Amino acid sequence: xxxxxxxxxxxxxxxxxxxxxxxxxxxxxxxxxxxxxxxxxxxxxxxxxxxxxxxxxxxxxxxxxxxxxxxxxxxxxxxxxxxxxxxxxxxxxxxxxxxxxxxxxxxxxxxxxxxxxxxxxxxxxxxxxxxxxxxxxxxxxxxxxxxxxxxxxxxxxxxxxxxxxxxxxxxxxxxxxxxxxxxxxxxxxxxxxxxxxxxxxxxxxxxxxxxxxxxxxxxxxxxxxxxxxxxxxxxxxxxxxxxxxxxxxxxxxxxxxxxxxxxxxxxxxxxxxxxxxxxxxxxxxxxxx
Numbered sequence: 366x367x368x369x370x371x372x373x374x375x376x377x378x379x380x381x382x383x384x385x386x387x388x389x390x391x392x393x394x395x396x397x398x399x400x401x402x403x404x405x406x407x408x409x410x411x412x413x414x415x416x417x418x419x420x421x422x423x424x425x426x427x428x429x430x431x432x433x434x435x436x437x438x439x440x441x442x443x444x445x446x447x448x449x450x451x452x453x454x455x456x457x458x459x460x461x462x463x464x465x466x467x468x469x470x471x472x473x474x475x476x477x478x479x480x481x482x483x484x485x486x487x488x489x490x491x492x493x494x495x496x497x498x499x500x501x502x503x504x505x506x507x508x509x510x511x512x513x514x515x516x517x518x519x520x521x522x523x524x525x526x527x528x529x530x531x532x533x534x535x536x537x538x539x540x541x542x543x544x545x546x547x548x549x550x551x552x553x554x555x556x557x558x559x560x561x562x563x564x565x566x567x568x569x570x571x572x573x574x575x576x577x578x579x580x581x582x583x584x585x586x587x588x589x590x591x592x593x594x595x596x597x598x599x600x601x602x603x604x605x606x607x608x609x610x611x612x613x614x615x616x617x618x619x620x621x622x623x624x625x626x627x628x629x630x631x632x633x634x635x636x637x638x639x640x641x642x643x644x645x646x647x648x649x650x651x652x653x654x
Contacts, residue, residue: 384642385493388500388629389518392525393534395505398560399524400428401603402593403502405619408460408610409626410498418455418496419464422514423504430466433458434606440466444488451491460611463496490644499643506534507541516548517649519641521555522590527562527571536578543583547649550585558625559592568592591625593618 390406392399400423407417420441421429430437437456443449455463492499501518503511515521521542525535539555542548557575559568572589579587596618602609610619 383493384640384645385496386498386520386640387518387643387646388498388520388522389503389514390500390522390524391503391511391515391538392505392523392531393507393536393538394531397505397524397526397528397531398593399505400432400502401599401608402522402524402558402560402622403500404429404432404462404608405610405622406626406629407462407498407500408608409623410629411460411462412610412623413626413630415497415630416495417462417498417500418492419462419500419502420467421464421502422467422510423502429464429502430456430458432603432606432608433464437464437466445485451488452495455495459608486644486647489647490642492643501646507538511538512541512545513650515542516545517646519553521553523555523557523587524560525557525571525575526560527567532571532575535575539579539585539587540583543585554588555586556588556590558590561595562592563595565592565594590628591621593621593625 390399390403400421403419407419411417419429423429433456435456435458437454439447439449439454441454444451444454454465456466457463501514503514505511523535523538525531535557542555543550557572559571562568562571568591569589571592572587576587576589579585594617596609596616598613598616599609599618602612602616605612609616610622613619614623
């Protein structure tokens with residue numbers, strides 16, 4: 366797909382309907398609570414009046430559906446290769462939050478013809494009329510697929526823990542992102558969430574530690590969004606395949622997710638950027654061909 370075709374789709378979509386806000390959640394390594402963050406933020410954003418859909422872009426894994434305790438009938442591959450409608454591939458989980466299983470569908474989009482890509486992106490853009498916010502849960506690490514999602518996103522949430530490997534891998538991810546030829550830091554908000562901390566001041570300390578290195582060597586704007594405490598009730602909820610924000614809204618971790626969700630909706634914060642919508646998001650990915 367060339368840039369002219371991409372821009373035409375985006376322009377047509379903007380004229381047709383309001384655009385969804387696309388928020389991409391990522392991490393430098395696995396096992397730091399990325400998918401848990403995606404689900405619980407989605408639930409609180411829904412409680413705060415937003416229509417929310419999670420797109421599970423962690424290919425080969427099924428974290429979202431496992432945590433939701435439900436199995437989707439279809440995934441993105443069915444839309445791309447089986448002619449399913451976008452509404453057919455949305456599974457509605459607890460709390461009236463929808464999610465889309467990516468499968469290997471997005472990775473295969475680069476092999477499709479331009480005409481078919483136009484069709485797919487137009488279909489995906491229908492999500493703008495279904496959701497106010499779309500949360501993209503990427504894989505962990507610095508694979509090409511993860512970087513393509515991050516470059517296409519106007520809002521990135523980086524999940525980091527106090528483990529040395531998490532800090533190192535978070536920096537490596539930001540380094541790869543900053544050096545990507547199509548990354549534009551002036552059009553992208555990158556914010557860090559500290560997970561599994563003892564108290565919020567520990568999260569702020571973790572952020573300052575990472576940010577000092579990022580500013581020294583990368584000059585990449587990185588802001589602090591909040592922290593989530595280590596919480597046995599969250600672990601219990603995961604074992605029961607129920608998001609803690611639904612199972613126990615009064616839990617410390619659940620309340621932390623609520624605060625972060627409210628911060629995301631704060632109109633006075635730097636997170637308030639023009640929504641890009643799904644057409645722009647996916648067009649950005651496939652125009653690299």
